[in-house]
Amino acid sequence: MKKLLLLTSGIALATALPASANEELMTQMDNADQWAIQTGDYANQRYSELDSINTENVGDLQVAWTFSTGVLRGHEGSPLVIGDTMYLNTPFPNIVYALDLANEGKIKWKYEPRQDQDVIPVMCCDTVNRGVAYANGKIFLHQADTKIVALDAESGEVLWEQQNGDPSKGETNTATVLPVKDKIIVGISGGEFGVRGHVTAYNMETGEREWRAYSMGPDEEMLVDPQNTTHLGKPIGEDSSLKTWEGDQWQIGGGTTWGWYSYDPEADLIYYGTGNPSTWNPAQRPGDNRWSMTIMARDPDDGMAKWFYQMTPHDEWDYDGVNEMILTDQEFEGEERKLLTHFDRNGLAYTMDRISGELLVAEKFDPTVNWTTGVDMDPESDTYGRPEVVAQYSTEQNGEDVNSTGICPAALGTKDQQPAAYSPKTEMFYVPTNHVCMDYEPFRVAYTAGQPYVGATLAMYPAPNSHGGMGNFIAWDNVKGEIKWSIPEQFSVWSGALATAGDVVFYGTLEGYLKAVDAKTGEELYKFKTPSGIIGNGMTYTQDGKQYVAVLSGVGGWAGIGLAAGLTNPNDGLGAVGGYAALSDYTALGGQLTVFTLPDDA
Amino acid sequence: MTRTGTRLIAATALTLALGGFAIAAQHETAESDCPEDMNTSEGCQLDGAEESERQPVPGAATAPVPEGVGDDGTTTMDMPAADPEADAAGDGGTADSTDATNGTDATDSTDAQESERQPVPGAATAPVPEGTGDQGTTTMEAPAADPESEPDAAGATGGGASDAGASQDGSDTGMSQDSSDAAPQVQPDDPNIAVAYEEGGRYWTADDVPTFNVAADGTVDWLTFSGYRRYNSECIVCHGPDGEGSTYAPAIKNSAVQMGYYDFVGVVVNGRKNGNSVMPQFGDNLNVMCYLDDIYVYLKARGVDAIPRGRPGSKEAKSDMIQEEENVCMG
Numbered sequence: 001m002k003k004l005l006l007l008t009s010g011i012a013l014a015t016a017l018p019a020s021a022n023e024e025l026m027t028q029m030d031n032a033d034q035w036a037i038q039t040g041d042y043a044n045q046r047y048s049e050l051d052s053i054n055t056e057n058v059g060d061l062q063v064a065w066t067f068s069t070g071v072l073r074g075h076e077g078s079p080l081v082i083g084d085t086m087y088l089n090t091p092f093p094n095i096v097y098a099l100d101l102a103n104e105g106k107i108k109w110k111y112e113p114r115q116d117q118d119v120i121p122v123m124c125c126d127t128v129n130r131g132v133a134y135a136n137g138k139i140f141l142h143q144a145d146t147k148i149v150a151l152d153a154e155s156g157e158v159l160w161e162q163q164n165g166d167p168s169k170g171e172t173n174t175a176t177v178l179p180v181k182d183k184i185i186v187g188i189s190g191g192e193f194g195v196r197g198h199v200t201a202y203n204m205e206t207g208e209r210e211w212r213a214y215s216m217g218p219d220e221e222m223l224v225d226p227q228n229t230t231h232l233g234k235p236i237g238e239d240s241s242l243k244t245w246e247g248d249q250w251q252i253g254g255g256t257t258w259g260w261y262s263y264d265p266e267a268d269l270i271y272y273g274t275g276n277p278s279t280w281n282p283a284q285r286p287g288d289n290r291w292s293m294t295i296m297a298r299d300p301d302d303g304m305a306k307w308f309y310q311m312t313p314h315d316e317w318d319y320d321g322v323n324e325m326i327l328t329d330q331e332f333e334g335e336e337r338k339l340l341t342h343f344d345r346n347g348l349a350y351t352m353d354r355i356s357g358e359l360l361v362a363e364k365f366d367p368t369v370n371w372t373t374g375v376d377m378d379p380e381s382d383t384y385g386r387p388e389v390v391a392q393y394s395t396e397q398n399g400e401d402v403n404s405t406g407i408c409p410a411a412l413g414t415k416d417q418q419p420a421a422y423s424p425k426t427e428m429f430y431v432p433t434n435h436v437c438m439d440y441e442p443f444r445v446a447y448t449a450g451q452p453y454v455g456a457t458l459a460m461y462p463a464p465n466s467h468g469g470m471g472n473f474i475a476w477d478n479v480k481g482e483i484k485w486s487i488p489e490q491f492s493v494w495s496g497a498l499a500t501a502g503d504v505v506f507y508g509t510l511e512g513y514l515k516a517v518d519a520k521t522g523e524e525l526y527k528f529k530t531p532s533g534i535i536g537n538g539m540t541y542t543q544d545g546k547q548y549v550a551v552l553s554g555v556g557g558w559a560g561i562g563l564a565a566g567l568t569n570p571n572d573g574l575g576a577v578g579g580y581a582a583l584s585d586y587t588a589l590g591g592q593l594t595v596f597t598l599p600d601d602a
Numbered sequence: 603m604t605r606t607g608t609r610l611i612a613a614t615a616l617t618l619a620l621g622g623f624a625i626a627a628q629h630e631t632a633e634s635d636c637p638e639d640m641n642t643s644e645g646c647q648l649d650g651a652e653e654s655e656r657q658p659v660p661g662a663a664t665a666p667v668p669e670g671v672g673d674d675g676t677t678t679m680d681m682p683a684a685d686p687e688a689d690a691a692g693d694g695g696t697a698d699s700t701d702a703t704n705g706t707d708a709t710d711s712t713d714a715q716e717s718e719r720q721p722v723p724g725a726a727t728a729p730v731p732e733g734t735g736d737q738g739t740t741t742m743e744a745p746a747a748d749p750e751s752e753p754d755a756a757g758a759t760g761g762g763a764s765d766a767g768a769s770q771d772g773s774d775t776g777m778s779q780d781s782s783d784a785a786p787q788v789q790p791d792d793p794n795i796a797v798a799y800e801e802g803g804r805y806w807t808a809d810d811v812p813t814f815n816v817a818a819d820g821t822v823d824w825l826t827f828s829g830y831r832r833y834n835s836e837c838i839v840c841h842g843p844d845g846e847g848s849t850y851a852p853a854i855k856n857s858a859v860q861m862g863y864y865d866f867v868g869v870v871v872n873g874r875k876n877g878n879s880v881m882p883q884f885g886d887n888l889n890v891m892c893y894l895d896d897i898y899v900y901l902k903a904r905g906v907d908a909i910p911r912g913r914p915g916s917k918e919a920k921s922d923m924i925q926e927e928e929n930v931c932m933g
Contacts, residue, residue, distance in 0.1 A: 073850060073878075092878060114675040117875060121840065121882035126850060156677035192839065280835075403913070439913065443831060446932060451887040457834035459843070459913055560849030561842050589849060 022181040025135045026265065028082060033542035035081045038131045038176045039419065040498075040539075043327035044262040046421035047499045048540045052547040053598060054502030058516045058525045061596045064548060065105055069591040071095065074535050074556020076417070077131025077176060078496070079593065081541035082153065087134065088593060091556070092120060092127035092144045098156060101543045109156030111141070111149075119145040119167040122193060122450060126556045128174050128535070130260075130417070135179030136204060142186055146173045148202060160207035164188065164200055170450050171195050178261040180270060180300040183210060187257030191275040191320065194252035194453035197292075199272065201303060211303035215255030215274040215291055216241045222291070223303040230307045230357055232385045244288040252447055253285070254278035255292035259322030260419055264338070267355055269297045269306055271340060273321035280318050280411075281442035281455035282396040288313040293321040295342060295350070297357060307357030312346050313386060316395040317371060317440060318411035318456075319346035324419045327354060330427060332479055341478040343420055343431055345413025348375065348387070351478045359385055363481030365415075365474065366433060368408040368463045395440050395456070403441040403457075410438035410460040412492070412558050419537060420476075421497035421505065426519050428484055429476040430505045432493035435463045436470050473497075473507055473515075475522060485522040491583060494559040495551070496537025506549055508534025510559055511586040514551050514594065532590025533583065535559055546597050554591040555583065788859060788906045795906060803921030804895070811863040812895040814903040820915055822903070824924055827917035829900025832893040836884070844911040845904045850879070858901035866898055892931035 028036035032049035040046040053061065069075065071090040079088035084102040089095060093115055098108040120127055123144060133140040138159060139151040146165035151158060164186055165171030170193025178185040183201040191197065197215040202208065213223040219238060226238040241250060255274040262271045274296065277289035293312040298305050312319050326341045332351075340354035347369030351361035362375035371394075372387040391397050393407045412434055420431040438460045445455035462470045471489035476482070495508030503519040510533040516526040533555025540549045560583075788795060797815050798808040803824050805815040815823040833845065842848035845855030858866055870890065873883030884890040890897070903909045 109677050111677045112675070117878060117880050118882070120878060120880040121873075126848075127878075151677065158675075158677065441831065443835075444932075445835065446888040448887045448889075451882075451884065452836050452839070452889070454835040455889075457831040457913075458838075459834075556849045561839060 022179075022265070025179055028134070033081075034083070035079070035539040035541050036134055037080070037179075038077055038133065038537070039260050039262065039324065040421075042263040042265065043422075044260055044324045044419065045326060045328070045424075045499070046419060046497060046537070047423055047501075049501045050540050050542060050547045051500065051502040053500065053504060053540075053549065055504055055518050055525060057598055058502070058504045060598055061516065061526050061528070061549070062599055063528065064595045064597040066595065067097075067099065067105060067593040069095070069097070069552075069554070069593065071554070071591045072589040073554065073591070074126040074128040074560055075552040075554030075591055076128040076174070076535050076537070076557060078537040078539040078552060079550055080132065080134050081539075081543075082134050084543070085153070086541075086550075087132050087139055087153070088552070089129055089132050089141060090591060091129055091554070092123075094129050094141060094143045096132055096139065096141055096151065096156070098139075098153070111151055111156045111158075113141070113143055113147070113149065115143055115145045115147070116167070119172055122167055122170045123172045123174065123189070126558070126560055128557050129176075130174060131176045133177045133179050133184065135184070138204070140177050140179065140184055142173045142175065142177050144172055144174070146171055146188065148177065148184070148186060148207070150204075150207060162202055162207040162209070164202075165190075165195075168450050169193070169195065170453075173258070175258045175260070178263060178270065179204060180263050183300060185261060185270060185300065187259070187261070187272065189256050189258040191254040191256040191278055192280075192452055192454055193450065194254065194278045194447050195256055196251055196253055197256035197274055199257050199296075199298070199303070201300065213298060213303040213305065215257065215294070215296075216245070216250040216253045216289070218242060222305070223298070224305045229305040232309060232357065232359060233379070236308065241290045244290040246286050249285050252278055252453065253289065253292065255289075255294075256320075257322065259320075259417055260324035262325045262327050262340075263300065264327055264354060267338070268299060268301075269354070270300050271295065271297050271325035271327070271354065273323060273325065273342065273344075275320040275322050276315050276318045279445055279447075279453050279455035281400065281445060282314060282316040283400045283442060284444060284455065286314075289315065293319065295321065295325060295340070295352070295357075297354065309350075309352065309357055309359065309385065311344055311348070311350065311387070314396065316389075316442075317346070317407060317438075319344065319409075319413055321345065323413075323415060323417060325354075326420060326422050326429065328422055328424070328478070330479060332360060339478065341422070341429060343415045343429075343433075343476075345409070345411075345416060346371070346387070347409045347414035348372070349431075349476060349478065349481065351481065361478065361481040362387075365431060365476055365483065366409065366435060366463075366472065367483075368435065368437065368466060369414060370406070370408045395442050401441065401443050403439055405439040406437060406464070407440055408437040408463055409434060410436040411440070411458055412436060412460070416494070416558060418494050418535070419496040421499035423499040423501075423503075423505070423519055425501065425503065426475075427477070427479075428519070429478055430497040430499055430507070430519070431474050431476050432495060432497055432507055433472045433474060434470065434492040435466060435472050435488075436460050436492065437463050471510075473517070473522075475519075487517065487522050487524070491533075492559055494533075494535040494557060498538035498540060498549070500540060506538040506540075506551070508536065508538065508551050508553075510534065510555060510583055512553060512555075512590075514538070514549075514596070528594075528596070530590075530594045531592050533559070533587045548595050548597045550593060550595040552591075552593050555587055555589060559583075790906075790908075792906075794859070794862070795902070795908075802923030803918060804924065805899070812899050814899040814908060816903065816908050820909075822909060822914045822917050823899070824918045824920045825896045826900045826903050826909065827914050828893060828920075829896035829898070830914055832889065833897050833900055836887070836890050837897065845901050846911070855901045855904035857905075858898055859905035863898060867894060870894060870897075888932055892928060 029041045069090045073091035079086045086099040088097055096111040100106045100108045137153050139153050141149045145167045148162045150160045165188050170190040172189045174189050175187050182204050184204055185201050198212050200212040201210045214221045227235050229236050254277045259273055274292050274294045277292035291308055293315050294308050294310045297307045311321050328339050330339055338354050340352045342350045347364055348362050349365040375387050376383045395404045398404045415433050418432045420429050422429050438458050440458050442456045447453050467488040469488045469490045471492040473487040473493050475484040491510035498506040504516050505519045506516050508514050512530045512533050513527045517524050530553040532553040534553050535557045536552030538551045797805045799806055805813050807813050814826045840851035841854040847853035871885040874881040
């Protein structure tokens with residue numbers, strides 16, 4: 001009934017009033033000819049109903065047109081297409097372009113913010129930005145310096161601006177924003193600078209701040225209800241976070257919120273994950289460090305938390321929990337369930353009931369994962385829901401100033417932010433992964449505001465005793481918790497996947513290839529080498545009756561740090577280092593959109 | 603106290619003394635180095651902008667952005683809204699100030715352009731001067747020029763640098779758009795490298811500059827090992843593993859050799875900017891300042907290839923003196 005009312009008011013009030021924004025955006029997202037949100041839809045499925053490009057003809061794909069963004073850093077995210085307009089933005093300085101697709105991609109307007117360059121070095125891992133968001137006739141840009149800007153989608157005119165964080169304390173932004181109802185929901189980066197993570201809602205029309213929920217700290221600042229907010233079905237109780245930190249360390253405790261967010265309109269809950277606790281030296285922050293490394297479900301109206309699940313209590317490896325939550329309705333053990341699937345940095349893929357927060361499946365999505373033997377799935381057990389840590393790979397148990405070797409995965413995780421896709425046709429998830437292991441030595445560090453707060457030395461290298469590459473692109477069954485097929489890749493796959501009704505799945509590689517594979521078998525059907533490595537996400541849309549596929553090239557990000565010079569394996573012994581491929585042998589910096597389509601006679 | 607104590611004090615004094623200057627310089631840099639009328643800061647250097655158009659792009663690009671567009675923080679509709687300063691501009695003034703800010707790099711414009719060439723594994727050891735002095739290096743199978751811009755950003759890329767030294771790891775980044783100084787061709791008896799004396803586990807050159815010590819069996823001095831650890835905590839996220847550089851920051855192992863100790867310390871303490879390449883100031887970061895000599899000698903050892911990539915194998919024990927100084931510094 002509530003939904004019906006909402007729907008009605010949405011129609012009656014058209015797009016003018018805030019309450020209708022949610023419906024307006026959902027209508028835009030439901031139109032498969034468009035790409036109205038970075039994540040494809042609220043469920044983060046990254047699936048398109050378009051099927052004119054399919055397994056039969058994708059081999060004929062050609063480049064239709066290209067566009068240089070004018071910036072040469074890592075390009076994450078993707079363009080949006082609303083109607084005849086394509087919107088895309090760049091890494092710092094975060095220029096936004098509106099391109100007129102009905103007029104050969106002519107630039108309708110361009111917006112270039114003015115930002116203090118001092119934000120650049122406090123951005124861990126490159127100045128990427130994962131794209132703009134659209135809602136209610138507005139384009140929302142969340143800049144590197146955490147300023148949020150609402151632009152008129154037609155003219156590019158600035159409608160309002162709001163400052164979300166303080167870059168001088170290491171608070172920065174790389175993420176897109178999630179428009180929900182009359183709000184936009186935004187996160188924060190800076191876990192390597194001792195930032196205390198939070199999620200904040202701003203009024204879509206005015207930019208006014210409506211609520212903020214911290215990842216850790218006092219109950220009232222986390223927006224939790226000790227009795228009604230649950231963890232694996234049980235109330236979290238009072239001071240659930242404070243009890244798991246020593247002293248006031250939670251104030252610089254990390255748990256930042258820079259991933260992709262999803263929303264279930266029916267349950268009226270938003271989902272996201274929190275990052276690593278600061279510092280990377282676990283000995284310096286005893287306790288479970290709640291609620292870092294946690295999947296969170298919150299009410300978008302007031303931010304109140306419905307349930308949490310902490311995947312990696314007391315992190316010892318920098319396994320941020322920020323990766324996307326993909327929402328699906330599937331049969332699970334004979335019953336229709338509303339599921340949430342999450343591929344975590346820690347190498348485990350979790351399938352949960354997204355309404356209750358019940359844990360259904362937790363399995364390794366890369367067989368090399370070795371820091372844990374698995375998650376305790378017995379609800380009666382004292383350690384229910386906790387991963388069992390293997391002592392040999394525990395940087396906490398091995399202690400400060402000890403180098404723990406051979407830990408899989410590396411700190412960049414079996415998967416980082418690069419989003420997976422889901423096809424309702426195959427009921428499989430398509431997951432870009434890293435196949436990298438590490439040595440990790442924690443040591444004591446001091447905190448200084450706005451300075452790195454890391455406290456560990458890492459060496460990363462391709463997973464030993466495997467295919468020698470640093471990545472895989474896999475298909476995953478979230479009900480059984482098993483890999484269906486796996487494509488070895490020379491480098492980490494740092495590009496988001498796109499699934500389509502044409503049974504073609506697209507992804508990019510760090511060498512710069514856009515690849516198309518068969519959704520059922522993983523067979524490679526097409527590849528094209530774009531001008532630079534791809535860390536952006538594929539998207540698709542229709543213009544004048546033709547289906548297009550587009551992806552941003554521009555190598556960088558985390559991948560640009562370690563892989564640029566090539567990785568070395570210290571365990572190979574002195575003098576034997578350097579045997580692995582360097583990305584610089586394959587590609588160079590870039591910043592380009594490449595748009596593909598089928599030839600007219602295909 | 604020891605020499606080191608004096609040095610730390612000196613570094614602090616340097617911070618104080620240069621603080622004001624640094625701030626002033628930064629302002630200048632921000633405005634002149636990167637004229638606000640340029641479309642992007644990457645494009646602040648006109649050379650770079652031209653370079654990047656040479657990308658082999660299938661199909662034609664769409665409408666180029668109108669020149670002079672985009673005063674920062676403003677929207678530009680697709681009309682010729684040329685800002686008069688945009689085109690002509692900046693250039694004249696820019697040149698000067700760029701030089702000023704780049705002074706320490708010893709990067710002249712010729713170097714900058716030349717060093718855009720990417721070194722490639724295999725090309726290693728033999729830098730071939732292509733009429734550019736010692737910065738030019740041969741790039742085998744390397745795709746033309748790195749469409750880079752940053753003026754000082756040049757050789758960075760592990761430019762010829764790593765070639766000169768690296769050799770055996772053969773994996774130069776060659777992707778950084780920033781740059782420092784190019785390939786050090788340094789002999790072990792170079793006065794900036796050679797150990798003149800040791801004191802409490804620290805090694806010094808004849809000019810009283812910290813240096814590394816690698817024994818015949820490969821055992822490194824404590825500072826070099828400690829520098830490896832601190833580097834990997836504080837510096838790696840920009841400068842990449844083993845000082846090799848990343849897609850956006852220079853191969854700092856070369857800077858450590860080329861810049862000289864005092865310039866190196868100055869930049870770490872005060873930071874430095876060039877367009878969108880920004881080195882932050884670490885002057886108030888104990889995790890860096892208390893280990894500055896460690897990081898310096900480690901990178902210098904990497905820069906002249908006295909130690910291979912990766913974690914140093916065996917190391918000398920930490921001396922009581924070093925431990926004492928660390929305790930005092932970290933508080």
